[in-house]
Amino acid sequence: MKKLMLLSLVWLVSLSTYAQDLLSKIPKDAVFVGVLKGEKLLEQVPEEKLESYHITSKLFDEFKEMSSFKDMGIDLHQNFYQFVSVTDSVGYSCFLVPLQSADKFEKMAASLYEVVQVGEYKGIESRWGAIFWDQSVALYIFSFGESTRFDYGMIDYDRRAQIEEEVAVEEEEMVEIEDSYELVEESNPWDFDQYDVLEKVVTVLDDKENLLAGKAIFERSCAACHLRDGGGLIGPNHTDDYWLHGGSSSEIFHTITNGIPGKGMVSWRSSLSPKEIQQVMSYVRGLHGTTPKNAKEPQGVFYDRSKESKKMQKASLDEKVAFLMQDCQLTGIDRREYRRGIRRFLEDLEYGPEAEIVEVEELETEETENGSFVKPPLKVEKPKVTRRELIRVFGKYVLSNKSIQNSMAFNQSYLKNRNKKAVASAWTSSYGELYARMLGLNDMPSYGYPRGMMGGMFKIVQKMKTSDVAGVKSLTANLFLKKNVAEMEVLAEMSDEMAGYTKQMSQQKFNKDFFRYFDGDKVMGYWGVAVNVENTIDGYPKMVSSILQKIMPEQKEEAALGTEFISILLDAEEIGELVNGDLMMVVSDVIEKEVKYMSYEYDDDFNATKVEKTRTEPMPEFLMMMSTDKLSFFRKAMRLGAKHGLINLVSNGLYKLETKSSKLPLELYVVLKDDILFIASSEYQARDIANGKKLKMSRKHKRKTKNKNGIFYANNDAIINAIPFDLMSPSEKVYLDYFHSNFKDMEISSYKIKNNVVKTKVSVHTSGAGKNALESFFGMIDQFFID
Amino acid sequence: MLLKTSWLVAFSVALLFLFTGCFEIVEEVTIHENGSGKATITLNISQSKTRLASIMLMDSINGYNVPTEAEIRRHIKELAQKIKETKGVSKVSTVINFDDYIFSLSCHFATVEALNKVLSSISSKKDAAMMAKKKPFSFDKNRKIFSRNYHYNIASEFKKIKRDDREILDGASVTTIYRFDKPVLFTKNKDSKVSKSKKAVFLKVSAEDLVKGRKNIKNQIQLGK
Structure with a gap:
C-alpha cells in the first residue's frame, strides 16, 4: 500500500512538472513538435552574450527601447516549442514562447500591430498569422493550406461543440460553423493607392504613342473646359507659365486625379487609370509655349520650368522604388510585400502588364449511350469564414487547454523518443501524414474519388495517411552541444517488418584492409557504405511489395508483378557474387x-x-575501393577490355581505363589486389598499390566505421590546405579562414539498425577557438550573414 | 559498376568547382548598302567545359534544372524554326558543338527590321515590348548610319542570377563585330575599334563592366558615301 502511495505521489509530481511546461498546451495529435531548451542553451552561452550576437541584436533593432529578451518579456530559461497541427485541409504552424512579463510582451507587440482582445486573450493579428498571449505564454500561429474546404478534424467533438458555442456568442458576425466553408482572403493591409504612389514619382512621357493617347483623352474629356488647343475657357489656359494649383508634373497629376473641390475641376480618379492620367498630364505639359488664338489671360502664380528638378525624370525604376520606400512605415514581411507591390505596379506602367496565364479548368466527361458529354462543374454555395477567424478559434483552443491527458505530455511515441540531454529536438509522429500534406492531396474532395490516374494517386495517399506505409513510425531529431563538438542525430523508428529487412541488409562490415591504403592524418575526406548486397537485393523487392500491398490491397497481383520485375532487374546472385557490398x-x-x-x-x-x-583547373585525387571475392572474374574482364581497346595494361596488375570519350580531364587506373578492386585517379597511387605498398593501419578511421553502414567524413584542415588559395576571391578567403580556425572535421554516419531504430548522426568538431561549439556557430553566422 | 564510378567522380568534381569557368558571346553582323545582310550569334562556353560536362551528368544542381543534350538540341532547333518563319529572313543555320560547348545561330536578312523581328520573336513579351520602342538594330540608308541599341537590359538579366552564382560572370565577355561595304567614318562608342580596312567595327565588353554599367554595347556608326 505504501508503495502504491509513493508511486502515485511520483506520478503526481511528474504531472505537475509537465503542467508547468508548455508541452501541456500542445494538442496530443500534433504531427510535429520541436523544442528548444532555454536552460540548456544558457549553459552554453550566457544570456548577455546571446543577445550580443548580430542575429539576435538585429532582432532588437526592430523595436525601439528594447535591447534584451527580458525587455521583450520573454523568459529564456524555459522551453520554447514549435508544433504543427493538421486538419483536413488547414494546417497550423505554431510557436509557444514562455513569458516572464506579459506587460512587457504586450508593449513590444503593440509596437507592431494594434492589440486586440479575443475572448480572454490579448493578441495581434496580421493577414496570415496571429500572436495571442496570457500571463505566462505567447502563442504564435501561422496557418497554411489554400483549401476551400476544411473541418476541425483535429479537435475532439466535445471541445469543438464548446468552441463553436463560445465563438458564436462572442462574435455575432461570424457565420455558423458547419462542415464546410469557403475561405476568403481579407484585403491586403498594404493595399496602396496607385494614384498616390504614381503622383510621387510621375514623369513626363515623351514618346509619340503615349502623347497621342494623352491627346485623345484631353480632347475627349478636357477640351470642353480648357478648349482643344488648351487656351482655356471655363478652366484656365495651359499654354502659359502661370498655374493655379502648381505646374510641376506631380502637381498637375494631383489636380487631374483629385480635382479641385468647389471649383469646376472634377476628380478623374474613377474614370481614368493612373497611366491615362500620366498620359494627359504629359500632353498638357507639352502644350506649354504654343500660342492658341483667343487664349485666356494668365491665372495663378508664375511657375519657372527651367528651375525644375530633373531628378525623377532621370531616375531608374530601382531609384523610384527606393524613393517611395523612404517614408514607408511598414516592417518585416509587410514591408517586403509592399515593396514588391509598388515595384510591380511601376514595372507594369512602364512595360505593360505581363500576360496573365489563364488556367483552363479541366472538366470531367461522362460516357453515356449517346456518346460522351462534358459535365458542368459542380458549384456549391459555402458559408464564408476568414483565415483570421479560424486562427482565433485554434488559438483559443490551444491556450485554454487545461487537460494534460489531452496534450503531448501524454503522447507515448513522443515521450519514448525524446532525449533529455538534447538542447533542441524535433519529432514527427507520422511520416505518411506529413507526406500527404506536402503533396497537397488532403485538399481533395472527399465526396468521391476523381477518375483516372489522379484518382488512383488520391486513393493511395489517403491510405498512406493512416498506415505506416513507408515503414517509418516516427522521426526524431536531437541536437547536442558539447565543448568542442556539435552533434545532430536523426532517429527513424521503423515498423517490425521494415526493421527486419533493414537488419538483413545491413549485415556487412567494412573491409579492414581499406584503412591501409590511405594516410589517416592527411586524408581530405571519404565516403563509404557497407551493405549486404545479397540481402539487399533479396529484401528490397519484399519491402517494396509490402508497401505496395498496404497501399493497394485490391491489386495484389499487380503488386506481385511489380516485385518480380524488380527482382529480375537486380539479379541477386549475379551481382552479389561479384562484389561484397x-x-x-x-x-x-x-x-x-x-x-x-x-x-x-x-x-x-x-x-x-x-x-x-x-588553363589550369584544380582536380581531386581519389581512390575507390570495393571488396570482392571474385578478382579472377575482374581480371578476365580487364583482359577482354584490353582486347577491345577500352583498357590498357600498364604493368602487371595495373590497368588504365580509356576515358577519351568522356569530356572530363580525368584518368582512371584499376588495380586488382588483396580481394579488393581499386580505382585510382593517379598513376603513382595505383602503382604503389600494385607494388604491394601498404601504410600503417589508420585505427582512428577504422573505429569510425564500427557499427555503421554508411559514413561520410571531411577533414577540414586537409581540405583547406589543399585548396589553391590564389584561385579564391577575397570574400572566399575570409570564409575559409574562419572555417580553418574554428572547425576541425565533420562526419555523417548512418548506424546499423538497433531496437527498430535507424540512427543517422552528423557531428561537427570545433577547434576551440570559440568557447564551445555553439559559440563557433553563432560566430560563423555573425561572420558571414551580416548584410 | 564503372558507370556508377564515373558518376561519383563527376559529382565530386562538380562540387569542388561549381564556381569556376566563364563564357563568351559573339555577335557578328554584316550589312550591305541596300540594308540586307547576315547575322550570327555565338555562345562559347568552352572555358567551362569541365564544369559543364560534370553538370550535364546530373539532373539538377543548386536548385537549377540541368537540361540534357537532347533537350538543348531541341530547344535550339525550335528557335531556328521560329526564326525561319519570320518574314524577310532566309538561310537560317545552327551550329551545335557539344565537344567544345560552342553554339551558334545565323541567318540572312533583307532589312535590319527583319532582324529586329527575329529578336523580338524569340524574346519574352516584356522584352519584345521594349524592343518595339527601342529598335535593337537600325540602318539609315540615306544618312548611312548604323546603330546598335540595347534590345534588353543584359545587366539586369545578369543581376537575376543568385548572388552566390554570380562568379560565373568572372571573365565572361560580350563581343560585337559589324561589317560594311563602305569604310567607316566614325563610331560613337569610344571602346570600339575600327579595322585596318575601315570596313569592320569591333567591340569587346566584359560582363563585369556591363553589370556595373561602366561600359555598354550601344554604338552608332557613320559610314562614308
Whole structure:
C-alpha cells in the first residue's frame, strides 16, 4: 500500500512538472513538435552574450527601447516549442514562447500591430498569422493550406461543440460553423493607392504613342473646359507659365486625379487609370509655349520650368522604388510585400502588364449511350469564414487547454523518443501524414474519388495517411552541444517488418584492409557504405511489395508483378557474387591539371580564327575501393577490355581505363589486389598499390566505421590546405579562414539498425577557438550573414 | 559498376568547382548598302567545359534544372524554326558543338527590321515590348548610319542570377563585330575599334563592366558615301 502511495505521489509530481511546461498546451495529435531548451542553451552561452550576437541584436533593432529578451518579456530559461497541427485541409504552424512579463510582451507587440482582445486573450493579428498571449505564454500561429474546404478534424467533438458555442456568442458576425466553408482572403493591409504612389514619382512621357493617347483623352474629356488647343475657357489656359494649383508634373497629376473641390475641376480618379492620367498630364505639359488664338489671360502664380528638378525624370525604376520606400512605415514581411507591390505596379506602367496565364479548368466527361458529354462543374454555395477567424478559434483552443491527458505530455511515441540531454529536438509522429500534406492531396474532395490516374494517386495517399506505409513510425531529431563538438542525430523508428529487412541488409562490415591504403592524418575526406548486397537485393523487392500491398490491397497481383520485375532487374546472385557490398571512396589531394578550351583570335579585319588555349583547373585525387571475392572474374574482364581497346595494361596488375570519350580531364587506373578492386585517379597511387605498398593501419578511421553502414567524413584542415588559395576571391578567403580556425572535421554516419531504430548522426568538431561549439556557430553566422 | 564510378567522380568534381569557368558571346553582323545582310550569334562556353560536362551528368544542381543534350538540341532547333518563319529572313543555320560547348545561330536578312523581328520573336513579351520602342538594330540608308541599341537590359538579366552564382560572370565577355561595304567614318562608342580596312567595327565588353554599367554595347556608326 505504501508503495502504491509513493508511486502515485511520483506520478503526481511528474504531472505537475509537465503542467508547468508548455508541452501541456500542445494538442496530443500534433504531427510535429520541436523544442528548444532555454536552460540548456544558457549553459552554453550566457544570456548577455546571446543577445550580443548580430542575429539576435538585429532582432532588437526592430523595436525601439528594447535591447534584451527580458525587455521583450520573454523568459529564456524555459522551453520554447514549435508544433504543427493538421486538419483536413488547414494546417497550423505554431510557436509557444514562455513569458516572464506579459506587460512587457504586450508593449513590444503593440509596437507592431494594434492589440486586440479575443475572448480572454490579448493578441495581434496580421493577414496570415496571429500572436495571442496570457500571463505566462505567447502563442504564435501561422496557418497554411489554400483549401476551400476544411473541418476541425483535429479537435475532439466535445471541445469543438464548446468552441463553436463560445465563438458564436462572442462574435455575432461570424457565420455558423458547419462542415464546410469557403475561405476568403481579407484585403491586403498594404493595399496602396496607385494614384498616390504614381503622383510621387510621375514623369513626363515623351514618346509619340503615349502623347497621342494623352491627346485623345484631353480632347475627349478636357477640351470642353480648357478648349482643344488648351487656351482655356471655363478652366484656365495651359499654354502659359502661370498655374493655379502648381505646374510641376506631380502637381498637375494631383489636380487631374483629385480635382479641385468647389471649383469646376472634377476628380478623374474613377474614370481614368493612373497611366491615362500620366498620359494627359504629359500632353498638357507639352502644350506649354504654343500660342492658341483667343487664349485666356494668365491665372495663378508664375511657375519657372527651367528651375525644375530633373531628378525623377532621370531616375531608374530601382531609384523610384527606393524613393517611395523612404517614408514607408511598414516592417518585416509587410514591408517586403509592399515593396514588391509598388515595384510591380511601376514595372507594369512602364512595360505593360505581363500576360496573365489563364488556367483552363479541366472538366470531367461522362460516357453515356449517346456518346460522351462534358459535365458542368459542380458549384456549391459555402458559408464564408476568414483565415483570421479560424486562427482565433485554434488559438483559443490551444491556450485554454487545461487537460494534460489531452496534450503531448501524454503522447507515448513522443515521450519514448525524446532525449533529455538534447538542447533542441524535433519529432514527427507520422511520416505518411506529413507526406500527404506536402503533396497537397488532403485538399481533395472527399465526396468521391476523381477518375483516372489522379484518382488512383488520391486513393493511395489517403491510405498512406493512416498506415505506416513507408515503414517509418516516427522521426526524431536531437541536437547536442558539447565543448568542442556539435552533434545532430536523426532517429527513424521503423515498423517490425521494415526493421527486419533493414537488419538483413545491413549485415556487412567494412573491409579492414581499406584503412591501409590511405594516410589517416592527411586524408581530405571519404565516403563509404557497407551493405549486404545479397540481402539487399533479396529484401528490397519484399519491402517494396509490402508497401505496395498496404497501399493497394485490391491489386495484389499487380503488386506481385511489380516485385518480380524488380527482382529480375537486380539479379541477386549475379551481382552479389561479384562484389561484397562494402566500398570506400577516399579523396586524398587536390592537384592542378591543365585543360584545353577553344577561344578566338582576330586579325586586322576582325576575322575570327579558333585557337586552342589552356588553363589550369584544380582536380581531386581519389581512390575507390570495393571488396570482392571474385578478382579472377575482374581480371578476365580487364583482359577482354584490353582486347577491345577500352583498357590498357600498364604493368602487371595495373590497368588504365580509356576515358577519351568522356569530356572530363580525368584518368582512371584499376588495380586488382588483396580481394579488393581499386580505382585510382593517379598513376603513382595505383602503382604503389600494385607494388604491394601498404601504410600503417589508420585505427582512428577504422573505429569510425564500427557499427555503421554508411559514413561520410571531411577533414577540414586537409581540405583547406589543399585548396589553391590564389584561385579564391577575397570574400572566399575570409570564409575559409574562419572555417580553418574554428572547425576541425565533420562526419555523417548512418548506424546499423538497433531496437527498430535507424540512427543517422552528423557531428561537427570545433577547434576551440570559440568557447564551445555553439559559440563557433553563432560566430560563423555573425561572420558571414551580416548584410 | 564503372558507370556508377564515373558518376561519383563527376559529382565530386562538380562540387569542388561549381564556381569556376566563364563564357563568351559573339555577335557578328554584316550589312550591305541596300540594308540586307547576315547575322550570327555565338555562345562559347568552352572555358567551362569541365564544369559543364560534370553538370550535364546530373539532373539538377543548386536548385537549377540541368537540361540534357537532347533537350538543348531541341530547344535550339525550335528557335531556328521560329526564326525561319519570320518574314524577310532566309538561310537560317545552327551550329551545335557539344565537344567544345560552342553554339551558334545565323541567318540572312533583307532589312535590319527583319532582324529586329527575329529578336523580338524569340524574346519574352516584356522584352519584345521594349524592343518595339527601342529598335535593337537600325540602318539609315540615306544618312548611312548604323546603330546598335540595347534590345534588353543584359545587366539586369545578369543581376537575376543568385548572388552566390554570380562568379560565373568572372571573365565572361560580350563581343560585337559589324561589317560594311563602305569604310567607316566614325563610331560613337569610344571602346570600339575600327579595322585596318575601315570596313569592320569591333567591340569587346566584359560582363563585369556591363553589370556595373561602366561600359555598354550601344554604338552608332557613320559610314562614308
